[in-house]
Every structure is written in structure tokens, then in C-alpha cells.
Amino acid sequence: MKILIQNAEIHDPNSPFHQKEKNVLVNNGRIAEIGDKNYSADKIIKADGMKLSIGWFDLGTYVGDPGLEHKEDIDSVSRAAAAGGFTEIAVLPNTSPSVQTKNEVSYITRNNDTRLVEIHAMASVTRNNKGEELTEMIDLHEAGAIAFTDGLKPIWHTDILLKALQYLQKFNGLLIDHPEDVWLNMFGQMHEGVNSTMLGLKGMPRIAEDIMVGKNLELLGYAGGRLHMARLSSGKAIDLIRTAKKKLNVTCDIAAYQPLLDDSYLSDFDTNYKVNPPLREKVDNDALIKALKDGTIDVICSGHLPHEDESKELEFDLADFGIINLQTFGANLVSLSRSVEWSTLVEKVTINPRKLLNLEIPKIEVEAKASLTLFDPARTWTLDEKSNLSKSKNSPWYGKEVTGKVVAVFNNNKHRIED
Template structure:
């Protein structure tokens, strides 16, 4: 590797070069110069109009491997992440078998030394993610698990959640929980409100999320530790977490990138590609999520990548599985639906903050640093079609649309991917 990115805009608040156009030389995986002078290299990329940030990082994608490789596997997931701008992905444990032993953690991470995309394992909190019996989380931690979660399954058992908060304090481990009271969402398939009534579908009330957020925060206050809420979706949840942060509790949270793109009115045609959990809420919730991102209540933006095959989606709406594939369209959704927030405000949520929360080293854009970088064009238009879709699955409401914003290259681990158009 011997590449110079000419006239690229550096996009990293922690860098003294932030907002400046420089020629960045990367050789053998290391940033060797950042200068305004001409640099000779084997490959020169005209990067005028492009931005360079530290590598994007996603928390909580589902690659389905092992067990559900027909939807996505580690190989296709890595390739997808690479071409979508991500250099690191923490994957959910909802596989078969579940990521609940050293062997499963090793299966996820063992090939990292040979790959551009680094995969990180999130270990299961409970055996088979059923919420009944704790896993050996210390062993999982020593094996390399970077966080602990039952993934799609909320930790419904109060004592299990309490003991997990206490247990993880032995090594400052992070508990990640999906806030949902499934007794309140049972048989539901969309947000409970006027729209669900009009469509004749069983609703999932925002209350189901908020009572779990409130429960978990009370337990966090009682037991100590750290908790992260994944995929929050309601104004009430944002308000509860904001107050808990002001109180000094060690709480963080994320929002799925698609959550702000649509309201529950998008479901009027019963298109199962809009069926997600948590469901698309009302406009008031969307405004609260935007405000939460702006004031720092919401720490991360995640892809919530959840591939589903045709047999899972091509059904009546109430029978179809939840989920959207979200990696490839990540930047486009931000560009198209987060206009109330600047990219400068948002990018911390998928570069520095996820690594800080997981306790991972932070890449830097400086001479002598290992290159862990994403090159992107926020204004690039592209057609998202079945032919250009990179996932093994196709469950996306954005298919068939012309989108704006795209990653065009990544550098990491001494390797590089550059879009063919460069």
C-alpha cells in the first residue's frame, strides 16, 4: 500500500487538521505525511470534494453466523461493512449457537488479523438469550467479548438484570439492553396509535419501552455499573435517559439510523420492509430523538442491520419478521433524513463514541498513526437496486431509490478498499 489522497478534507474534531484540505500519504498501513505539498506515491487519488474521518464503527449489527448464514454470514457481512464505510463492527450474539462461550467469541474474532474489517463479539448475558440463567461473562470477557447483551431479546428477568449489573463491575463491563416489555407488545407489529387503529393492526405502545428504561435506570441507581440502551425510539425514553445522565448515572444509548427516517404513517401500504422493532413511532418521537442527538442524550447512531430472507418478509404484515438491513444505506439515510443536525455533530456517534463506550482504542489522523480511516462523499448520488445491493438479504425500504451520500474507501489493518470510481 502506497497511496496519497490529494486535497482531501479531514473530518475529525480531535485533529489539528480538522476542516482543512490536505494531501494524506498512507504507506504500509501507516499515515506517513499530512501536508499541503505534493507527495509521490504508487497510487494517487484525487480526493477533492471527499472527506476523511477515522474509521466508522457500528454497534449491534446482526450477521447471523453461525446458524443463519442464508441471511448473512461473516464473509458477506465483512464485505458489506467494508463497502459501506465501516472498519469495525460489534455483532449481536443471537446466532445458533448463541455467542455464550469462548469458542463462539473466537469464531467471530479469530480472523481479524487477516482482515480489513475488525469484528468484535458481544457476549450473551443469559444462556441462549432466554433471560433465565447467567452466562460465564468473566470468561467471555477474557476471550475478547467487548460488551454483554441478549441482543434482540430484552432482559425481562429483573433479578438477572440486577445480578448482571453487579457482576460486570468486577471488570467494568458494559451491559447493553433492548428496552421492551414483551407482555405489553405481545402480538404487536407496529406502533400503537391512530395509525395502527386505522390499519387494523395490533400496536406496540411506547409505554412498553419506557417502563423498561425506567426499571433499568432504577436498578442502575441501586446497584451501580454501566448500562447502554440499544435502539431507543420514544420521547419518553429520551427524557428518562436525559434525567438519569444529569443525575450522574453511567448510562448511554443509541438510536437505529432508520428510526428518524420514517413515522408510523409509512406503513399505510402494509409493506413489510417497514416492519421493525422498535417500530416507527410518531412525529413527536422523531423530534425528541433529534433533540436527544443534538444535546448528547443519545450517544450513538447504529445501523441496526437485521437481514431477513424472503420467507421471513414476503408474508402478511402481522406474520412477517421484524428488521431492516442498514449498513449499505447508513450514510445516505443520515444525509437524507438528519437535516436538522450537522454531519459534524453526528459523526462522533459512529466514530469516537462507540469506541469510547466499548473501551476500544481511538484511531487518530496524525503522522505515524496506523491508518484506520473512512473516505466518503456526503453528496454522491447513487442508485440502490437489487443489483447494487451488497447484503445477502434485501429487506430494505430504500431499495429502488436514488440516494445521496456514500462511503468510497476504507483503510485499516494495513489493507485498503477503494471504490472503482476513484
Template sequence: MKILLKSVKIIDNSSELNGQTKDILVENGKIQKISDNIETTAEQVISGKNLCVSAGWIDMRVSPKDPGYESKEDLNTLSLAAMAGGFTEIVTLPNTKPVVQTKEAIVYVKNFAQSQLINIYPTGAVTKNCEGKDFTEMLDLHQAGAVAFTDGDHTLWNADILLKTLQYLAPIDALLMNRPEEPSMTIFGQMHEGIESTLLGMKGIPSTAEELMLMRDLKLLEYYLGQNSTPKSNSCLHFSTISTKAGVELIREAKQKGLPVSCDISTHQLAFTDVDLRDFDTNLKVNPPFRSQEDIEALQAGLLDGTIDVLVSDHNPQDEESKNLEFDMADFGVIGLETAFAVSNTYSKLSVEQIITKLTTAPRKLLRLENVSIKEGNEANLSIFDPTIEWVYETKMIQSKSKNSPFIGKTLKGKAKAVINKGKIYINK
């Protein structure tokens, strides 16, 4: 199949053509030619004003729900949502039923992905059933194809487990991801702890719960490094979904010390504060919760100075039965794959080039994946998008099986137009 991209601006900081506007010819899954003007017949021609192309985007934090919770999302609808959002690769959390803690569970996901346009990289659970009590067979999971290790939605609350996991993963140079939250401080919590939670009469989730766990994990990392003389050239401990000003500062200080750490934030954290929960809209019930404007500004600053390495969607589908309830009974989570780029482009204060780096080069480096570059002869793994277009996100557009998005009806800037991978193309309508 021949695909021709006409007059697209290349955004790829690993390419000599970065910033240039070119025609790109893709044939049989490879970039055959890049030139100022390509005249040829092609089965698919993509053209338009303000089009950009980058290496395919990768989302480091996606809840697949399949197997076990297919009423919320299955792998087919997950793939559609990813492509509609401009992603060619996603990293899935292990919190399914059963938990991804066996080689068979890894193979289930990888086998599905073989026939899809998108690449799906499953993570393996650190502890059995993500309960934080007993280890899984992490080396076996790594050999089966687990791209990293995490208990996903659950914090590694056991300090000894986290320390030993760092030691176990060192020989295979695998990444450990942890969501920093002191669980004993968040029981029955519904939203950010502050003036708004008091006014609304809801149990709060304090910022301190995140910061305490960050301090603990960073101290354990220093202890581990003191026992291990091998220098780390890449992050070995990644913090997922940072949300507080103090949390950003703790990671900034750790990086200044030279600690091999990294972190991400959910794109939706940039768009809302706890004030927005006054209408008790359960689509705004997320964990970590929407916090203060001061926290948002700290996240924006952390993105700009490189403290925050990666942007993630934290795509977490929830069906009507889980969301159309009283606020304190509803489940946490929003869908985000289809809006992640647009939300970042609208709210982050980053340039388009900086956003693309945090969706491509940075996550691939952390996950020890081969970098994707736009170059003649390379496999075509591409995201095509318009960063200038303004559009309204509507329910009828949603490809995910669940519709739990706080962005429905909101105007966003920037939209994915198409993705190309494995010789296949998906065009966003």
C-alpha cells in the same frame, strides 16, 4: 502498499488537523505523511471533489446471522456490506445459532476477522440462549474477547439478572447493553400502537413498553450505585435502539442526575413513521417500530443535545422467505450497514462533524476501545466519504446477502467512497 489521498478534508475532533484539507500518504498500513501537497507514486490514488476523511466508522449494533442463519447473511457478505457502508469496525450481537455464549463462539468470529479489512468485535450473551433465566460465563467471555454484554434482540426482562449483571461486570469495567422493551406488552405486536395501527387493524406495540423498561432499568441502576461507592467515569448501562419521545426524556433526566448511562438509536428510525406502513411493505417492519413524527423530532433533538450518544445501523438481514409474506407473518428487521451514514446525513439534522463523532469517538469510548486518530505515525484506520453527493440506493448495489431495505429507490445524501484498515483498501463502486 502505498495509498495517496489527495485534497481530503480531515474530520476528526481528536486531531490538531481537524477541519483542514490535506494530502495523506498511507504506506504499509500506517499514516506516513500528512501535508498540503504530496508528490509521490502510489499504487492507489483517491481524489475527487468534496472528499472527507475521518477515523474509521464503527457500528455498535449488527446482527451477523453467522453461524446458523447463513442463508440471510454470512461473515463474508457482512464484511462487504460494512465496507460498502464506510465501516472499518462492527460490533456483532450474540443472537446466532448457537448463541455467542462460549469462548469458542467468540474465537470463531475473531479468527474470521483476522484476515479481513474490518475489525469485528463480538458481544457475549448475558444469559444462556438469551432466555433471561441463567447466566453465561461472562468473565470467561470477556477474557476471550467479548467487547460488551447483551442479550441482543432479547430484553433482559428479569430484574434480578440485570442487577446482578451490573455487579458482575463492575470489576472488569465492561459495558452492559439492553434493549428496553417490556415483553409482556408487545406479544403479537406488529407496528407502533396508535391511530394508524387501529386503522390498519394490526396489533400495536405501545411506546409505554419501552418507557416502562427504561424506568425499571434506571431505578435498578440507582439501586446498584447506592450499593457500590466506586464512581463511574464511563457508561456502565447502555440502552439500544431508543425510539420514543418519553424514552429520550427519561435518559436525558438520568444523565442530568449524573447516572452512568448512554444510548443509541437506529438510523432508519429517523426516516419513517407509522403512516408509511399503510402499504403493508414488510421492509418497514422493524422492532422497535416506526413511531410518530413527534417521536422523530424528539430523537433529532436528543441527537443534537447529546442525550443520544451513538448512531447504529441495527443491521438485521432477512431473506425472501422471512419477508415476502403477509405483514403479520413477516420477520422484523432491515439491512442498514450500507445506508447508515447516508440516512443519518439526510434525516438527522446533525452536521457532518456531529454524525462522525457519533460513529467514531463516542462508540469507541463506550466500548472501552482505543481511540482512532488521524496523525502521522498512527495506524491507518480511515473512512473516506463525500457528504454532499446525492444518489439513489438500488438493489444491484447491495452487498449484503439479504435485500430487506426500505431505502431501495430512495435518494440519499452522502456516500462512503473507500475504507482503509490493516494495510488494506476497499473502494466503493
């Protein structure tokens, strides 16, 4: 089937057509033509004002499959990811059982060659993500695991983190950690500050993140290797990484919503704003925006963490942390683009995550495989029961109109085009 994407603005720094408006013809899963001609096609997508990039990549999607399929399964996360513009996602190992054997890796990655959304496995660093005993990382790497992390849990054991850094150097593997001092954050519900005091909730101080980032950087300097720190929120933590980048192989990411929301949103105890790391204050959000601009932050992820109603619709202190954000990710990017150049944002969701994981980076050029995301930054829509493709609905934007909608995705000779 020939599909013509007409007059889209191309965003791919590796393409000679970067930031140019062109017609792109996709035929049988490959880019057949790029130019100004109106090539004959079976279907035409009028893309005036839309952005065309290589397929988006989400680093650190949560899916409950296997074991917690009532939150999200492989099929539902694939549908939500495609609707959100992603052609590839790397999933966290916090499942039941955790991703710690070849069987779990194979279960997640099966049929990737024919999927619209390819799903990559990030394997556990420690057994059952408890931080006490290393997994067989070389075997897991050979089975197809693309990175190693305890996912939503920090690698709290100093010697374990040190040995993991050393162990992964055997194959240039990437260690990913969510830096959090769990003891300082024990029983915490939101950012520690004026608002937590006014609401009478136990706070989660910045220092719980800052201390762990500092410790991790010291260990990286001692052991060597490659370390990526996930879902940062603190301005000081970002400053530490900015300085460390001058001499260490360290990278980091943030959830797309982190610089857009602050702890004042929790004033009415809406559990859909309860996330970890917590929404912090404007000073932190400003620091994150600065770090997006200057390259300190390498990757923007969705932070997608689905929960069933029973885990969210209850007292605030009993509710689980997390929101769904695959489908509203593009709307987050539109909001961020008011402060950060679009081309900078796109690089952090396309090229940089693949580069970190040593994966092939698609290109927008003739004869290349069509791994594409077409996005309309002006289209408004509402995430509701009809449009939501996740099994869960724990989103602060549920039932609200947002701006920015994915129109089409292409990958592996498959496509999804919005009606």
C-alpha cells in the same frame, strides 16, 4: 502501495487537522503524510467535497453466523460493512448457538488482525438469550467479548439484570439492553397510534419502551455499574435518560433510520418498514433529533438486521422485524445532517462507540495506523442486485436512488476503494 487522498475535509476532533482540507498519504497501512503538498503516490483519490474520518464503528450489527448463515454470514457482512464505511463492527449474540462460550467468541473474532473490517463479539448475558440464567461472563470477557447483551431480546428478568450489573463491575464491563416490555408488545406489528388503528394492526405502545427504561434506570441507581440502552425510539424514554445522565453511568443509541421514518410509511403494508422498535410519530422523531444535538444519544448504529425473502415477502403480521442498513447508513447520515452538524454525527459513529467499549480510538495524524473512512455526501447511487453485498435485500431503499456514498475504507493495511 502509496495512496493519496487529495483535498479531503478531515473530521477527527482528536486531530490537529480537524475540519481542515488536506492531502493525506497512506503507505503500507499507515498515514505517511498530511499536508498541502501533492505527495507522489501509486494511486490518487480526488476527494474534493468529501469527508475523511477515522473508520466508522457499528455497535450492534446482526449476522446470522453461526447457524443462520442464509440470512448473513461473516464474509457477506464484512463486504457489506466495508462498502458501508465501517472498519469495525460489534455483532449481536442472537445466533444459533448464541454467543455464550469461548468457542463462539473465538469463531467471530478470529483473524481480526488481518481483516479490513474487524468483527467484535458481544456475548450473551443469559444462556440462549432467554433471560433466565447468567452466562460465564468473566470467562467470556477473558476470551475477548467486548460487551454483554441479549441482543434483540430484552433482559426482562429484574433479578438477572440486577446481578449482571453487579457482576460486570468486576472488570468494568458494559451491559447493553434493548428495553422492551414483551408482554405489552405481544402480537404488536407497528407503533400504536392513529395509523395502526386505521390499518387494523395491533399496536406497540411507547409505554412498552418507557416502562423498561425507567425500571432499568432504577436498577442501575441501586446496583451501580455501566448500562447502555440500545435502539431507542420513544421521546419519553429519551427524556428519562437525559435526566438520569446527570447522576448515573448510562448511555444509549438509536438506529440511524429511526428519526428519518415514521409510521405513515406502513400505509401500504410494506414489510420493509416493519422494525422493532417500530417507526413512531413525528413528535418522537423530533425528540430524537434534539437528543442527537444535545448529546443525550451517544451512538448512532445501523440497525442492520437481514432476513431472507421467505421472512419478509408474506402477510404483514407474519413478516419478521428488521431491515438491512450497513450500505445505506451513510445516506441516513446525509439525511440527518440536514438537522445535526456533520461533526456531531461522525463522533457518534467513530469515537463514542469505541470509548464505550474501552477500545483503542484511531487518530488522523502522521505515523498513525490508517483506520479511515472516506465519504462523499453528494454522490448518488442505487442499492440493487448489483450493488447490494448483503445476502438479504430487506431494505426500504432497495431499488431507490439515495444520496451519500462511501468512496474508500482503510484498515489493517488493507483497503477498499469504490470504482
